Amino acid sequence: MASSGNKNINSKLVLLGDSGAGKSSLVLRFVKGQFIEFQESTIGAAFFSQTVAVNDTTVKFEIWDTAGQERYHSLAPMYYRGAAAAVIVYDITNQESFERAKNWVRELQAQGNSNTVMALAGNKADLIDARKVPEEATQTYAQENGLFFMETSAKTATNVNELFYEIAKRLPRLQPAPNPSGMVLVDNQSPSERAASASCCS
Amino acid sequence: MRIKDSSNVLQKQRNRKSRSLLVFHEFENLPYLMLEQENKKVDEHEAGSVALPKVDRFGFVKQEANSPDGLTRSRSAFEYEREERKIRKWRKMIGVGGSDWKLYLRRKPHVVKRRIRKGIPDCLRGLVWQLISGSRDLLLMNPGVYEQLVIYETSASELDIIRDISRTFPSHVFFQQRHGPGQRSLYNVLKAYSVFDREVGYVQGMGFVAGLLLLYMSEEDAFWLLVALLKGAVHAPMEGLYLVGLPLVQQYLFQFDQLVKDHLPRLGEHFVQEMINPSMYASQWFITVFSYSLPFHLALRIWDVFLYEDVKIVFKVGLALLKYCHDDLVKLPFEKLIHALRHFPEDAMNPDTLLPMAYAIKVSKRLEELKDEYEKQHGKVSDSRIKQKLQQLNDADAALLQSEGKQICE
Ligand SMILES: Nc1nc2c(ncn2[C@@H]2O[C@H](COP(=O)(O)OP(=O)(O)OP(=O)(O)O)[C@@H](O)[C@H]2O)c(=O)[nH]1
Ligand SMILES: [Mg+2]
Numbered sequence: 369m370a371s372s373g374n375k376n377i378n379s380k381l382v383l384l385g386d387s388g389a390g391k392s393s394l395v396l397r398f399v400k401g402q403f404i405e406f407q408e409s410t411i412g413a414a415f416f417s418q419t420v421a422v423n424d425t426t427v428k429f430e431i432w433d434t435a436g437q438e439r440y441h442s443l444a445p446m447y448y449r450g451a452a453a454a455v456i457v458y459d460i461t462n463q464e465s466f467e468r469a470k471n472w473v474r475e476l477q478a479q480g481n482s483n484t485v486m487a488l489a490g491n492k493a494d495l496i497d498a499r500k501v502p503e504e505a506t507q508t509y510a511q512e513n514g515l516f517f518m519e520t521s522a523k524t525a526t527n528v529n530e531l532f533y534e535i536a537k538r539l540p541r542l543q544p545a546p547n548p549s550g551m552v553l554v555d556n557q558s559p560s561e562r563a564a565s566a567s568c569c570s
Numbered sequence: 571m572r573i574k575d576s577s578n579v580l581q582k583q584r585n586r587k588s589r590s591l592l593v594f595h596e597f598e599n600l601p602y603l604m605l606e607q608e609n610k611k612v613d614e615h616e617a618g619s620v621a622l623p624k625v626d627r628f629g630f631v632k633q634e635a636n637s638p639d640g641l642t643r644s645r646s647a648f649e650y651e652r653e654e655r656k657i658r659k660w661r662k663m664i665g666v667g668g669s670d671w672k673l674y675l676r677r678k679p680h681v682v683k684r685r686i687r688k689g690i691p692d693c694l695r696g697l698v699w700q701l702i703s704g705s706r707d708l709l710l711m712n713p714g715v716y717e718q719l720v721i722y723e724t725s726a727s728e729l730d731i732i733r734d735i736s737r738t739f740p741s742h743v744f745f746q747q748r749h750g751p752g753q754r755s756l757y758n759v760l761k762a763y764s765v766f767d768r769e770v771g772y773v774q775g776m777g778f779v780a781g782l783l784l785l786y787m788s789e790e791d792a793f794w795l796l797v798a799l800l801k802g803a804v805h806a807p808m809e810g811l812y813l814v815g816l817p818l819v820q821q822y823l824f825q826f827d828q829l830v831k832d833h834l835p836r837l838g839e840h841f842v843q844e845m846i847n848p849s850m851y852a853s854q855w856f857i858t859v860f861s862y863s864l865p866f867h868l869a870l871r872i873w874d875v876f877l878y879e880d881v882k883i884v885f886k887v888g889l890a891l892l893k894y895c896h897d898d899l900v901k902l903p904f905e906k907l908i909h910a911l912r913h914f915p916e917d918a919m920n921p922d923t924l925l926p927m928a929y930a931i932k933v934s935k936r937l938e939e940l941k942d943e944y945e946k947q948h949g950k951v952s953d954s955r956i957k958q959k960l961q962q963l964n965d966a967d968a969a970l971l972q973s974e975g976k977q978i979c980e
Contacts, residue, residue, distance in 0.1 A: 387730070387734075408738070408740060412857065414912070415905075415908045430905065435774060439773045439774070442816055443853065446849060
């Protein structure tokens with residue numbers, strides 16, 4: 369896939385969102401192409417990786433899938449700190465999960481890392497009849513907050529690869545650098561990033 | 571004492587005339603309490619028309635045809651004989667329905683410890699767990715309380731629990747059937763606990779603990795065992811695992827981090843270099859006491875020891891796992907390392923190899939020191955209401971233990 373001359377970059381990505389919104393299901397679909405009807409709830413956090421090719425660059429996502437329940441909130445910062453991308457997931461059939469998503473957006477914004485690519489995923493888009501969160505209003509919300517927004521379905525695979533691909537495209541390091549000398553590495557706080565890029569990127 | 575406290579709470583709620591609104595509508599018309607669930611399990615099974623899935627010895631649906639669970643191998647006549655002898659010894663030790671247990675325990679605690687470390691016979695496991703955890707006493711002292719909690723109280727966590735019911739041991743036949751007896755009893759236990767202790771409520775992870783217990787005892791017994799563990803009937807209470815901020819998880823992770831550095835300095839150094847911290851791989855070990863992340867046959871053996879000897883065994887097994895794989899782990903870069911820490915090799919999952927390794931690791935003294943250190947660094951959690959409560963409960967435990975023997979007759 370990656371021929372010589374191609375760039376390889378590693379990007380830490382974190383999934384946040386209410387329990388049951390479908391974070392693990394999205395990752396499983398993206399990483400293994402599978403969907404499990406009764407996905408075990410995530411305890412703590414789980415790690416996955418998957419690569420995406422954007423033009424001549426291969427982006428390897430190092431993905432932290434977190435536990436969604438509010439009680440686990442105190443464990444989350446260590447996973448989103450220094451992340452190059454954050455996917456905030458809600459369930460389109462559950463208004464409360466959307467409210468949780470907005471809280472996550474606020475929390476990340478308060479962290480002040482403007483380099484983090486933030487995406488909002490309205491998951492379970494296949495359950496259109498049970499929809500509670502309207503698409504248009506969310507689109508507006510996303511635009512106002514500078515989020516990339518997509519409705520996805522881990523079940524039918526709709527927009528799952530697309531979501532990650534679009535995130536990859538938006539990574540600052542794939543954008544032409546306006547001022548290379550002053551460029552800040554998006555992940556300059558990321559432990560995994562530094563460790564991993566040292567071992568695989570030249 | 572804690573149970574009195576809780577009964578008071580109950581009393582107050584009763585007086586407030588709580589509605590018995592059951593959010594889980596589908597359950598409404600079904601017999602709610604499944605105290606005889608062993609039998610029900612069989613009934614439901616036979617009633618099911620579909621061909622039974624291929625399951626391992628514990629009831630988990632097999633992924634691959636020959637997924638070894640370390641125990642399905644046919645046993646030799648010799649092994650069978652040995653197992654029979656072991657069961658006979660155990661029966662003698664506990665007496666009919668546990669009648670001789672306390673006496674034996676007082677006379678020969680070291681024999682009990684040794685036998686438990688070798689593994690409690692599966693057919694006696696449920697009973698012995700209740701005896702060693704102190705939950706049997708709680709049950710006897712609090713007749714009717716469980717029923718009250720399940721039937722008449724409502725919980726703010728009901729929807730959260732329902733959301734997770736089908737996501738708890740989804741590959742186990744008992745919990746697989748939608749609204750089947752397994753799911754119903756899991757719901758009842760978790761709901762009852764969330765009412766019993768509204769400060770803890772329901773936290774993801776508790777389901778795996780309750781699920782493991784339910785495979786060995788009735789739901790009322792499982793509920794009281796959960797109470798015994800979290801409120802600390804015999805050992806230090808563990809409710810801090812599930813309280814807001816997960817204070818006990820944070821403390822355990824701090825302690826574990828240091829223990830790794832003490833016992834496996836090279837690996838500890840490697841973790842620092844790769845920026846791996848125990849939260850990334852061990853939080854679920856503590857939160858579910860290994861019921862989430864290890865093969866079931868191994869989890870059971872750990873639980874045998876855990877209930878008798880306390881949470882120390884979780885640290886020891888964690889260290890033993892790292893020690894067993896040490897030479898591989900120190901070579902791995904971040905990503906492979908994380909993977910390896912979540913997927914230990916098959917041969918490490920043999921309890922008869924791993925557990926003796928774990929027993930040989932001494933942690934008690936260091937755990938105490940590290941606890942003090944943690945409290946110094948993070949401000950004593952005891953300043954908070956929570957810790958005070960824990961202390962009260964500890965005092966109550968001391969009283970409980972002193973009055974041991976009397977209780978059962980009360
Ligand atoms: N219909 C439908 N169901 C989905 C979809 N994605 C996930 N689910 C279901 O929703 C449930 C929860 O999904 P998970 O992926 O475990 O949710 P999570 O966000 O990881 O939840 P926690 O681990 O508890 O934080 C599972 O039973 C899935 O089968 C989807 O796109 N469509
Ligand atoms: Mg999950």
